[in-house]
């Protein structure tokens with residue numbers, strides 16, 4: 523179904539799909555229905571041209587610091603790492619000194635990430651990244667393959683978070699760690715403030731940048747509404763079998779860094 527605002531949006535933001543009106547509700551904090559997930563991926567793809575710009579604005583510049591914090595928590599030498607949901611390569615481009623595999627379900631995201639990440643890695647003398655199209659819920663890797671797994675601003679979009687975490691645990695080597703970053707929601711009041719921030723502050727900026735009211739960043743708010751609390755995912759990681767699970771809400775209270783380790787044997 524085409525509409526005037528969708529046509530304008532495609533002119534302003536290349537890759538913008540025709541999303542029409544927002545569809546039915548996302549199910550809950552664990553799952554996203556298939557129709558909604560397909561719609562979500564189209565909208566994420568539509569953000570590619572303005573992704574880093576809006577991300578920096580949305581996090582008042584804190585995103586680079588959070589990315590650094592993730593890098594510091596992962597092995598930095600002689601290691602093989604996996605990033606699940608690499609998007610356009612915003613994190614991967616600055617990972618150095620290790621072998622890196624970047625996975626994303628979107629071919630468009632991988633296309634955007636590949637030249638960006640590999641040219642930076644080439645300049646530094648790092649090995650080329652292996653880009654793999656796939657989903658967290660069905661990781662196309664052998665058991666015990668990675669010395670570390672990370673996922674930044676993607677976990678909230680997994681359509682089956684419990685299955686995805688189970689897969690991450692499977693592909694990690696014994697004793698290795700997962701690091702996940704996504705929005706913080708400590709309780710209902712904090713969640714309401716987060717929602718307000720995304721809807722008003724980020725929404726207004728995205729509307730200006732994309733030039734249309736029905737912009738793809740609306741999905742940021744939509745997925746945040748059904749996203750669980752920081753504690754929900756600590757419990758989920760423990761249920762799935764991770765050990766030493768921690769969650770740190772980082773300044774200024776907008777994001778959480780979760781960590782968990784695979785048992786030694």
Ligand SMILES: C[S@@+](CC[C@H](N)C(=O)[O-])C[C@H]1O[C@@H](n2cnc3c(N)ncnc32)[C@H](O)[C@@H]1O
Pocket residue numbers: 563566606607608609610611612613625626627628631656657658659673674675676677679680681682
């Ligand atoms: C907002 S981007 C994050 C990009 C990047 N990681 C960063 O640091 O900015 C979220 C990415 O997660 C991917 N994604 C969504 N659902 C996924 C799933 N089930 N498994 C793996 N990746 C998924 C999307 O395609 C998208 O590229």
